[in-house]
Amino acid sequence: xxxxxxxSTDRRRGGTLLIAYAVVFVAFTDNFAMFPTIGPYAQFLGGxxxxxxxxxxxxxxxxxxxxxxxxxxxxxxxxxxxxxxxxIAAAVAMLLYAAAGNVGSLIAVRLIHGAAGGILVPAVFTMxxxxxxxxxxxxxxxRAGALIGTVxxxxxxxxxxxxxxxxxxxxxxxxxxxxxLGALLAGFGLPETRRVKERTAEPAPAGIxxxxxxxxxxxxxxMFAMGILTTFLPEMAESLGHGAGTSGMLFTVxxxxxxxxxxxxxxxxxxxxxxxxxxxxxxxxxxxxLALLMFAExLALLMVACAVFGAGYGLIFPSTSGQIxxxxxxxxxxxxxxxxxxxSLGTVxxxxxxxxxxATFGGGQFPYLHAFLPALLMAGLALVVIGWFGRRxxxxxxx
Numbered sequence: 001x002x003x004x005x006x007x008s009t010d011r012r013r014g015g016t017l018l019i020a021y022a023v024v025f026v027a028f029t030d031n032f033a034m035f036p037t038i039g040p041y042a043q044f045l046g047g048x049x050x051x052x053x054x055x056x057x058x059x060x061x062x063x064x065x066x067x068x069x070x071x072x073x074x075x076x077x078x079x080x081x082x083x084x085x086x087x088i089a090a091a092v093a094m095l096l097y098a099a100a101g102n103v104g105s106l107i108a109v110r111l112i113h114g115a116a117g118g119i120l121v122p123a124v125f126t127m128x129x130x131x132x133x134x135x136x137x138x139x140x141x142x143r144a145g146a147l148i149g150t151v152x153x154x155x156x157x158x159x160x161x162x163x164x165x166x167x168x169x170x171x172x173x174x175x176x177x178x179x180x181l182g183a184l185l186a187g188f189g190l191p192e193t194r195r196v197k198e199r200t201a202e203p204a205p206a207g208i209x210x211x212x213x214x215x216x217x218x219x220x221x222x223m224f225a226m227g228i229l230t231t232f233l234p235e236m237a238e239s240l241g242h243g244a245g246t247s248g249m250l251f252t253v254x255x256x257x258x259x260x261x262x263x264x265x266x267x268x269x270x271x272x273x274x275x276x277x278x279x280x281x282x283x284x285x286x287x288x289x290l291a292l293l294m295f296a297e298x299l300a301l302l303m304v305a306c307a308v309f310g311a312g313y314g315l316i317f318p319s320t321s322g323q324i325x326x327x328x329x330x331x332x333x334x335x336x337x338x339x340x341x342x343x344s345l346g347t348v349x350x351x352x353x354x355x356x357x358x359a360t361f362g363g364g365q366f367p368y369l370h371a372f373l374p375a376l377l378m379a380g381l382a383l384v385v386i387g388w389f390g391r392r393x394x395x396x397x398x399x
Contacts, residue, residue, distance in 0.1 A: 017131045017140070019189040020124065023083070024144050025151055026182030027120050030090055030113075030175040031059075032155035038110070041168050047103040055103065057348075058110035059117070064344045066118025071126075071337015073119075079127045079333065080192045084183055086120025091179035097172045122336040129325035129332055130193035135271050137325035138278075142267025142318035149259035153252055194333075212327050212335055214389045215320035216342045218279040221382040222316045223346030225286060225375035228354035229293070229309065230347075232371050233302075239367070240299055253303055254310040261314025267322075269315075275323030276390030282315030283383050290376045294369045350375060 042055040074082050093113035100106040125144065132140035159171050234247035261267065269278040285308060292305035321339065328335040358371035 016190060017128065019185055020128050020131060021144060021147055023087075023124050023182050023186050023190070024128070025147050026178050026185075027087070027090075027117075027124050028148050028151045029155045029178050030094055031117060032151050033159035033171060033175050034059075034113075035156045036160045037163060037168065037171055040163075041097070042103055042106055044168065045100065045103050045106055047106075051103045051107075055107050055110055058107045059114035060344055060348050062111045062114035063118040064114075064341055064348065066115045067122060067337045067341035067344060069337070070119035071122050071334040071340075074123055074126050074333025074337065075194075075331055078192050078194045079123055079130065080186070080190055082119055082333075083123040083127060083186050083190070086116050086123055087179050087183040087186060089116035090120055091176045091183065092116075094172045094176035094179065098169045118340075122333065122340050125321060125340075126333045126336045127190065127193050129321075129336070132325060136268070138268045138270035138318050138322035141270075141321040141325065142262040142264075142314075145267075145314070145317040145321070146259040146262040149255045149262065153255040157248070212324055212339075214275050214279055214386050215323040215327075215339060217382050217385060217389075218275075218283065218316050218320040219339060220342040220346040221283060221378055222286065222313060222320075223343050224350035224378050225290060225309075225346075225372075226313070227347035227350035228372060228375050231351045231354060232358070232368055233306070236293075236296065236302060236368060237299070240297075240302070242299060246299065250302055250306045254306040254313070257307045257310030258314040258317075261311055262318055264314075266315060267318040270319040270322040270326070274390075275319050275326070276386055278315050278319035279323075280383060280386045280390065282312045282319060283379050283386065284312075285315065286312030287376065287379045287383065290372050290379060294372045294376065295366050296368070297366075350378075 038056055038059075039052045042052040047055065070082060070086070090113065093109055093116050096109045096112065097106070100109055125141075128140055128144055129137060162171050162174065233250055237247040237250060266278070269281075289305045289309035289312060292301060292308065296302045296305055321336075324335050324339050325332070353374045354371045357374055358368065361370040362368070
């Protein structure tokens with residue numbers, strides 16, 4: 001009788017987790033669809049290169065702030081309510097893109113969209129962490145990460161094709177419709193997952209929850225390097241005499257390898273060994289990729305570097321996000337909010353620093369050496385610090 005009840009509960013939880021994964025797919029589609037769209041749209045509205053850059057960056061500004069604010073609200077108001085708010089606000093933002101009449105209004109919409117994403121992403125990942133069976137946070141986060149990798153491959157390509165065939169507005173309306181569908185799925189298929197004891201417990205103290213330092217450092221390092229890679233990979237492909245389609249192929253190689261690692265048993269290492277070891281392994285693999293990128297002089301070497309980088313990403317993302325799920329409960333929403341703030345901050349810091357290094361010191365036989373040097377140094381430092389965190393945790397466990 002008890003086994004029957006347990007199996008029934010597991011089946012219900014599994015079905016609910018599948019709905020949460022579907023919401024993950026929807027929740028990232030709008031942002032990835034804007035990658036090939038926002039710059040040309042700003043130009044279409046009369047913006048110059050500076051305005052295009054501001055329009056692209058505006059999303060990250062409010063996204064970073066609302067990652068933190070949303071994380072705090074998740075622990076106070078519950079997961080489901082904030083998830084619905086994020087999905088609906090993102091859908092409204094996509095409709096507002098179509099109504100923008102100039103670059104100023106476009107930037108205002110970008111700020112709204114960034115705020116919506118800042119609430120939405122921590123909400124859906126906190127809910128997945130709540131729904132994941134005990135001891136399988138890494139597997140759950142690996143599957144979610146693989147879905148994000150799939151969206152990163154599909155959404156920009158589909159948005160580009162749709163824009164070329166029918167213009168900007170169908171991209172906005174299509175993304176809004178998907179987000180509305182996601183809101184319906186969440187509204188009818190997802191329960192509130194915040195524990196009763198969390199609702200009645202004393203308010204959690206402020207500050208960073210203990211035991212998540214490795215996760216924050218690992219995801220910041222990953223996105224620091226990812227920001228530089230995203231900025232310069234298309235330019236590197238073109239400098240070797242290849243067109244825009246080649247850089248898309250390179251990102252596809254990265255995404256496929258990352259997704260493959262995240263759905264493999266490697267994503268479960270955090271469930272068996274803790275977060276420090278797989279995160280350190282992922283950072284070490286990423287170091288190899290960065291060294292290859294610094295000296296890449298052929299398309300084959302770029303492809304190998306992207307595949308290696310994808311393997312590192314595939315280890316780091318489920319290890320760090322799974323560690324958050326393991327180390328937190330009452331402050332899980334806040335922890336995921338801070339986690340995604342570090343995610344955004346890594347990109348915001350890494351891309352401009354890599355650009356400044358290339359502009360200041362670039363040239364010679366290896367023009368991208370200095371662009372990737374900050375990421376290489378950051379990864380080396382992170383590897384040392386993560387190793388220190390791991391040894392300290394092991395000593396505390398023995399004590």
